[in-house]
Structure formats: structure tokens, C-alpha cells
Amino acid sequence: MTTLKARLKDDLTTAMKARDELRSSTLRLTLTAVAKEEVAGTAARELSDDEVLKVIAKEAKKRREAAEAFDKGGRAESAARELAEGEILDAYLPKQLTDDELAAIVASAVEEARAAGAEGPRAMGAVMKIVNPKVAGLADGGRVAAAVKKLLAG
The missing domain is CATH 1.10.1510.10 (Uncharacterised protein YqeY/AIM41, N-terminal domain)
Incomplete structure (x- = not known):
């Protein structure tokens, strides 16, 4: 067990x-x-x-x-x-990432995706592939997607 x-x-x-x-x-x-x-x-x-x-x-x-x-x-x-x-x-789950911590992880993933040639809103999938393994269990998927959209749009 x-x-x-x-x-x-x-x-x-x-x-x-x-x-x-x-x-x-x-x-x-x-x-x-x-x-x-x-x-x-x-x-x-x-x-x-x-x-x-x-x-x-x-x-x-x-x-x-x-x-x-x-x-x-x-x-x-x-x-x-x-x-x-x-x-x-x-209480049984790991401590969730703060908005600032999540934004930092997403920002580095966006840079990594852009270095690989992904641009604009269509880069969403590429960025999510990079971010998801890093934040698994530490942030809700909806929060992660919103943060990625915000950075890609801005």
C-alpha cells in the first residue's frame, strides 16, 4: 500500500x-x-x-x-x-504555486518556445507542453492556461 x-x-x-x-x-x-x-x-x-x-x-x-x-x-x-x-x-496536496511563481515559470517557458520558433497565440500548445511537467500538481490547469494566454497575448 x-x-x-x-x-x-x-x-x-x-x-x-x-x-x-x-x-x-x-x-x-x-x-x-x-x-x-x-x-x-x-x-x-x-x-x-x-x-x-x-x-x-x-x-x-x-x-x-x-x-x-x-x-x-x-x-x-x-x-x-x-x-x-x-x-x-x-491538506493532502502539495502547496500550490503563487501567481508570481507561476508567472515566472510560464515566462521562461514562453521564452523557450519562442527560441524554438513558436510565435503568437498559436504557440499555446508548445508553451503548455513545456510548462505542464514543471507545474504538475502545483497549479490548476485553468490557472496555467490563463497565465500562458496572458503572456502570449501581451
Whole structure:
């Protein structure tokens, strides 16, 4: 068992003993998503810590999007719960890059792409290929794409 998956299970046990309903239900759903990912495909397998991190990031993103939808629908209580669940999951994710750190990485990638001959808005794909491996798990894809568009347009 990976260390991150074991940590999730241990934290679930602790939350259940403390009768922390929010944390235990969030961790249960996350562990279910991990298990689902393990049996997806042609053969069952154990996920690595990086793969478990991707599942947790996907679950946290779902929570943020659901909170946004609940907010727009006027269901503040449901939105607050989704945000709280997202915060629990964020504790398992690496610290996100600040806007300045992201801008610096994107700027160097734009320079690298331009040196390779990519110009204008069509350089988006080339720049994203350079940036994505550097920021994997450290920044949301939407934030990265917005930063790249901003620099290419400017």
C-alpha cells in the first residue's frame, strides 16, 4: 500500500473515532475514488503516490466546482460544505504555486518556445507542453492556461 493511501486510511480511522462526520465522509469518498481508479482499465493495480495525488486533486477540483454551482443556485449551506470538504483534501496536496511563481515559470517557458520558433497565440500548445511537467500538481490547469494566454497575448 502506498504511503499516501495508508495515510488517508489512518486519518479516516482517526476521524471516525473522533466522530468527525465531515472529515470521515470526505475521506471515505476519496478512498472510494482511489479504489475505483485502481480497478479501472483492463487489470486491477495499486496506484503510486503520484497517481493517488492526482485522484485527490481531481476530487478537490470537483468540490470547488460543486461549491461554485451551489453558490450560483443560492444554496449557501451546500456550497459551504463542499468548500470545507475541499479544504480537507487540500491538506493532502502539495502547496500550490503563487501567481508570481507561476508567472515566472510560464515566462521562461514562453521564452523557450519562442527560441524554438513558436510565435503568437498559436504557440499555446508548445508553451503548455513545456510548462505542464514543471507545474504538475502545483497549479490548476485553468490557472496555467490563463497565465500562458496572458503572456502570449501581451
